[in-house]
Amino acid sequence: MEKKICVYAICKNELQFVQRWYDSVKEADYVCVLDTGSTDGTYEAFQKLGVIIKQKKYKNFRFDTARNDSMKLIPDDTTICVCVDIDEYFEPGWSAILKQNWQEDTGRVRYRYTWSFNPDGSEGVVFMADKIHRNKAYQWKYPVHEILSPIDNTPYTYVDLPTIQLNHKADPTKSRANYLPLLEISVQENPYDDRNAHYLGREYFFHGRYDEAIKTLQYHLSLPTATWKDERASSYRYIAKSYQAKHDLDHCEEYLILSILEANQVRDGYYDLAVFYYEQQEYCKSAFVFEEMLKIKDRYLYYMSYPVCWGPLPYDYLAMCYYELHDIEKAKENTLQALSFGPSERLMKNYEYLCQLLK
Numbered sequence: 001m002e003k004k005i006c007v008y009a010i011c012k013n014e015l016q017f018v019q020r021w022y023d024s025v026k027e028a029d030y031v032c033v034l035d036t037g038s039t040d041g042t043y044e045a046f047q048k049l050g051v052i053i054k055q056k057k058y059k060n061f062r063f064d065t066a067r068n069d070s071m072k073l074i075p076d077d078t079t080i081c082v083c084v085d086i087d088e089y090f091e092p093g094w095s096a097i098l099k100q101n102w103q104e105d106t107g108r109v110r111y112r113y114t115w116s117f118n119p120d121g122s123e124g125v126v127f128m129a130d131k132i133h134r135n136k137a138y139q140w141k142y143p144v145h146e147i148l149s150p151i152d153n154t155p156y157t158y159v160d161l162p163t164i165q166l167n168h169k170a171d172p173t174k175s176r177a178n179y180l181p182l183l184e185i186s187v188q189e190n191p192y193d194d195r196n197a198h199y200l201g202r203e204y205f206f207h208g209r210y211d212e213a214i215k216t217l218q219y220h221l222s223l224p225t226a227t228w229k230d231e232r233a234s235s236y237r238y239i240a241k242s243y244q245a246k247h248d249l250d251h252c253e254e255y256l257i258l259s260i261l262e263a264n265q266v267r268d269g270y271y272d273l274a275v276f277y278y279e280q281q282e283y284c285k286s287a288f289v290f291e292e293m294l295k296i297k298d299r300y301l302y303y304m305s306y307p308v309c310w311g312p313l314p315y316d317y318l319a320m321c322y323y324e325l326h327d328i329e330k331a332k333e334n335t336l337q338a339l340s341f342g343p344s345e346r347l348m349k350n351y352e353y354l355c356q357l358l359k
Contacts, residue, residue: 003099006030006078006135010066011046013038014086016171018045024089027096030078033086034070036061042086062182067140074135080109083131084166091165098132098164107134107156108148111164115303120342124307129166130158142190144182145199179203187216194226202238210242217242233263234304237272244276252276266300267293267309278317287321290314312338316347319354328357 007025011033025031032052035043046053052073058066067083074081080102084090098109109132116124131148134156138148150156183200190196201217204210217235220226226235240255256276259269270293277286299310308314319334332354339347 003079003102004029004075004077005080005082005095005098006032006074007082007084008032008034008070008074009084009086010034010036010063010070011038011042011086012036013040013042014171015040015042015045017086018042018049020089021084021086022046022049022051024092025082025084027090027092027094028082030075032070032073034066034073036066061178062143062185064140064142064146067146071139078135081133081135083133085168087170088166088168091167094164094166097161101159101161103157103159105155105157106159107137107150107154108132108158109164110158110160110162111166112162112301114165114167116307117167117169118307118311125303125305127301127303127305128160128162142196143186144179145186145196147195180207192223192225194220194223194228195231197223198226198231198235201235205238205242208245210245213242214239229263230266230300230302230304233259233266233269236262237269240272240276249280265296265298266302266305267296268304268306270296271306271309271314274314274317278321281324283321283324287318287325290318290321294318312341312344312347319350323354328354332358 005028007028007030009021009032012035015038022031030052033046035046035053035055037055037057043053043055054073056069071081080098082098102109108130110128110130111132112126113129114123114126118124133148137151137154137156139151140146141149180203183196183203186196187193187200197216197220201213201220204213204216217239220235221232226232236255236259240252240259243249243251243255253273253276256269256273260273263269270289274286274289274293277283277289293309294314299305315334315338319331319338322328322331322334332351335347335351335354338344339351
């Protein structure tokens with residue numbers, strides 16, 4: 001039986017991304033879009049491209065409701081559904097890989113997702129996403145940071161296809177102001193959901209509501225279902241940053257150490273603690289923690305990962321620490337390591353200065 005793919009999406013006022021998105025998804029057999037009230041010509045642009053499109057405006061918008069409504073546009077003979085936001089785009093060839101590897105018992109597919117890019121164009125946050133699913137087997141839940149949930153107990157399997165690459169390049173000016181109230185609703189509706197509690201606490205931090213961030217993230221850590229060490233470590237780090245913003249440095253240090261103890265296989269906690277010590281001019285401690293961080297060689301693909309941990313900046317910090325500690329040879333070595341990632345006028349001047357000191 002022929003496998004048919006349908007890409008589906010929701011959108012509002014995303015005209016600038018329409019053509020890029022469509023060019024990357026038109027490999028699919030069907031393309032469906034639910035417009036939730038565009039006024040910038042997005043709806044008309046999709047009409048001209050010939051996609052299956054409908055417009056529906058919401059008095060009280062929720063992402064899960066809109067995405068579930070968008071799935072109603074998917075043709076019945078579709079086998080594989082692919083949810084792709086309008087500010088995302090696939091690398092070519094994804095549909096052939098998907099059809100080739102889809103099995104009779106496949107329910108979901110994980111693929112490689114570059115969520116952000118660094119200023120120089122290199123990849124930033126990268127993880128495995130999973131918004132490809134069997135038709136009529138899943139529905140969306142949660143008002144924001146929505147996830148796919150099985151409709152029944154059929155034991156479908158996951159397939160990992162890291163050769164499928166999806167990229168995300170968003171409009172940085174677009175407001176995320178509605179995220180916080182939607183997250184508050186989500187936690188009210190699902191008070192024992194650890195994932196939503198983590199997201200809400202993080203969002204309070206982003207909004208500068210540090211006491212609420214601390215309280216909510218501590219609540220996340222108290223939940224019996226909060227067992228994912230990487231996410232727990234992230235909650236510890238956001239609590240630490242909240243305390244730092246409140247000028248409570250003792251609690252900041254305490255929670256940064258707890259973050260490392262929770263997930264010592266990733267670099268992120270080490271990086272935050274090392275920078276904290278550097279900012280306190282505790283250069284010996286900072287250098288020690290950076291050195292421990294750099295012993296970690298395996299980079300895990302998860303959404304909380306700091307890209308900066310894998311670039312030149314840790315070596316740059318180390319060089320400055322060793323300079324302050326009067327170890328010019330190690331300062332020079334680490335400046336050279338930082339330069340190995342790419343040219344930098346500042347780093348080159350630092351390197352030349354350190355070479356002069358060693359003469």
